[in-house]
Amino acid sequence: MTFDSLVKQIDYIDIKKQNDEEIKNITNNSNLVEDSDIFVAVAGTLNDGHKYIDHAIENGAKTIVYQNDIDFKDGINYIKVADSRYALSDISNILEDFPSKKMTVVGVTGTNGKTTTATTIYYLMKEIYGNATNIGTDGTFIGDERSDTSNTTPDIYILNKIFNQSLEKNIDHVVLEASSHGLVQNRLNGIDFDYGIFTNLSTEHLDYHKTMDEYFAAKMILLTHSKNKIVNLDDPYGKKAKEKFPDAISFGKESGSDYRATDIVKNEKTTDFKVNGIDFTINSIADYEIYNKLAAIATLNNMGANLKEIAEKLKVFKGLPSRFQYVENDLDKNIIIDFAHTPRAFEAIFESIPKDVKTYAVFGINGDRNTEFRRLIGNACAKNDVFAVITTDDPKFDNYEHITDEIAAGIDELGGDYERIEDRLEAMTYAIKKANPGDYILMLGKGEEHFMKYQGNEKTPYNEMETVQKAIKNQ
Ligand SMILES: CC(=O)N[C@H]1[C@@H](OP(=O)(O)OP(=O)(O)OC[C@H]2O[C@@H](n3ccc(=O)[nH]c3=O)[C@H](O)[C@@H]2O)O[C@H](CO)[C@@H](O)[C@@H]1O[C@H](C)C(=O)N[C@@H](C)C(=O)N[C@H](CCC(=O)O)C(=O)O
Numbered sequence: 001m002t003f004d005s006l007v008k009q010i011d012y013i014d015i016k017k018q019n020d021e022e023i024k025n026i027t028n029n030s031n032l033v034e035d036s037d038i039f040v041a042v043a044g045t046l047n048d049g050h051k052y053i054d055h056a057i058e059n060g061a062k063t064i065v066y067q068n069d070i071d072f073k074d075g076i077n078y079i080k081v082a083d084s085r086y087a088l089s090d091i092s093n094i095l096e097d098f099p100s101k102k103m104t105v106v107g108v109t110g111t112n113g114k115t116t117t118a119t120t121i122y123y124l125m126k127e128i129y130g131n132a133t134n135i136g137t138d139g140t141f142i143g144d145e146r147s148d149t150s151n152t153t154p155d156i157y158i159l160n161k162i163f164n165q166s167l168e169k170n171i172d173h174v175v176l177e178a179s180s181h182g183l184v185q186n187r188l189n190g191i192d193f194d195y196g197i198f199t200n201l202s203t204e205h206l207d208y209h210k211t212m213d214e215y216f217a218a219k220m221i222l223l224t225h226s227k228n229k230i231v232n233l234d235d236p237y238g239k240k241a242k243e244k245f246p247d248a249i250s251f252g253k254e255s256g257s258d259y260r261a262t263d264i265v266k267n268e269k270t271t272d273f274k275v276n277g278i279d280f281t282i283n284s285i286a287d288y289e290i291y292n293k294l295a296a297i298a299t300l301n302n303m304g305a306n307l308k309e310i311a312e313k314l315k316v317f318k319g320l321p322s323r324f325q326y327v328e329n330d331l332d333k334n335i336i337i338d339f340a341h342t343p344r345a346f347e348a349i350f351e352s353i354p355k356d357v358k359t360y361a362v363f364g365i366n367g368d369r370n371t372e373f374r375r376l377i378g379n380a381c382a383k384n385d386v387f388a389v390i391t392t393d394d395p396k397f398d399n400y401e402h403i404t405d406e407i408a409a410g411i412d413e414l415g416g417d418y419e420r421i422e423d424r425l426e427a428m429t430y431a432i433k434k435a436n437p438g439d440y441i442l443m444l445g446k447g448e449e450h451f452m453k454y455q456g457n458e459k460t461p462y463n464e465m466e467t468v469q470k471a472i473k474n475q
Pocket residue numbers: 028029030031041042043044045046047048049050052150151152153154155179180181182185187
């Protein structure tokens with residue numbers, strides 16, 4: 001596309017044209033610039049992209065989009081805009097020819113259950129419509145081809161590329177996770193969402209959003225931009241979403257929802273329930289899984305699939321790695337890897353475990369989280385009579401002792417039991433040894449993250465499944 005043609009289609013404050021290079025790609029990362037790319041200088045939270053304009057030009061950028069005052073160089077085109085993140089999405093949509101408009105796009109937001117819900121929808125869309133793309137915390141899956149994603153919600157120029165790559169493979173159904181960071185940072189601006197799902201809201205990311213109201217408002221950006229809104233009516237914030245969007249489709253266990261789970265029966269490793277008269281069986285005993293599945297059922301049913309077909313497919317869906325995943329062992333103990341990493345997720349998994357056996361939880365808490373978050377997780381353990389083995393999980397800029405003191409304070413407050421073991425393998429080995437046959441030992445928080453951030457943001461390779469298997473061998 002030419003510079004002249006591009007500027008005709010966007011809002012800007014000022015332009016300076018000094019070359020006629022063809023414009024193909026756009027990025028906000030100077031390290032990713034290739035010849036003729038547009039570099040968009042974004043004033044971020046850690047860095048200011050305006051500082052990297054020279055670097056982008058060295059790497060071949062011929063057009064710079066900016067919002068703060070800068071120095072100009074000969075031969076480079078400049079576009080001054082009011083909001084460069086917004087301009088990034090606008091220009092990307094134009095350069096990539098609005099791929100999301102050619103697809104059925106589902107967005108999933110909420111504090112807990114985004115990956116699980118999105119992956120269930122991806123599975124169902126593949127089974128029912130032939131193929132699908134899934135973009136989120138566990139990576140990007142174009143059909144079955146996986147690649148890493150830098151963020152749960154990647155930047156728009158990355159998303160648009162994924163959409164076009166999908167279309168080239170005749171895939172026109174896509175589901176993506178909409179994180180609150182991604183939503184407020186306009187990473188999804190201009191995406192044509194057919195369905196926007198809200199799973200639930202509880203305390204997380206208040207280091208970034210400051211208040212629950214602000215956090216909720218961030219999540220509502222997805223629904224505002226979705227043609228069909230699907231909300232969890234059993235969640236207090238889901239109720240608020242329904243009040244805000246009265247035409248939203250609802251799901252839940254309580255009466256009044258459009259997709260209501262009734263006659264719930266928990267078996268040894270599965271759960272049966274009915275939705276609007278149709279029998280469903282899912283391969284999990286986690287109570288919250290019913291909500292994730294209801295969201296997926298409501299979405300697919302509104303796409304046109306019938307409930308019976310959805311039920312048949314869900315019955316054979318094995319689930320996701322590291323989401324209530326049993327680890328095989330010959331100790332007759334229920335050893336589970338799960339990605340719970342918020343107070344509500346801890347409560348939800350503890351509430352799901354049978355009450356006639358003892359539960360042990362091996363976990364630490366990410367260095368980014370605040371005192372209150374750690375206290376609430378400590379409370380959740382004590383309240384549910386769970387023996388906590390407090391270990392390491394991404395201490396980052398904090399340290400193990402401090403994080404552990406804060407979790408322990410939450411446990412002490414309600415008189416619970418715990419042990420402190422810094423090394424994750426030793427902690428797992430201890431918990432498995434202490435448990436009796438039939439007990440549950442939950443390895444929480446790391447899941448599929450194949451790294452540990454011991455200091456700062458530096459990643460050291462780490463594998464939760466391998467560590468659990470070593471702990472089992474240590475018995
Ligand atoms: C706090 C936060 O959300 N940060 C995100 C934000 O970064 P930022 O605006 O702070 O960027 P920055 O590092 O200050 O840099 C400013 C600009 O300079 C540019 N730059 C920087 C360095 C350089 O060498 N060259 C260069 O051009 C950067 O590309 C950026 O455009 O915008 C970047 C591009 O969109 C994101 O990659 C980055 O995510 C960081 C890695 C991150 O950790 N984000 C987390 C908090 C996040 O977004 N998490 C959610 C999931 C949350 C959940 O559900 O649990 C997610 O969607 O992943």
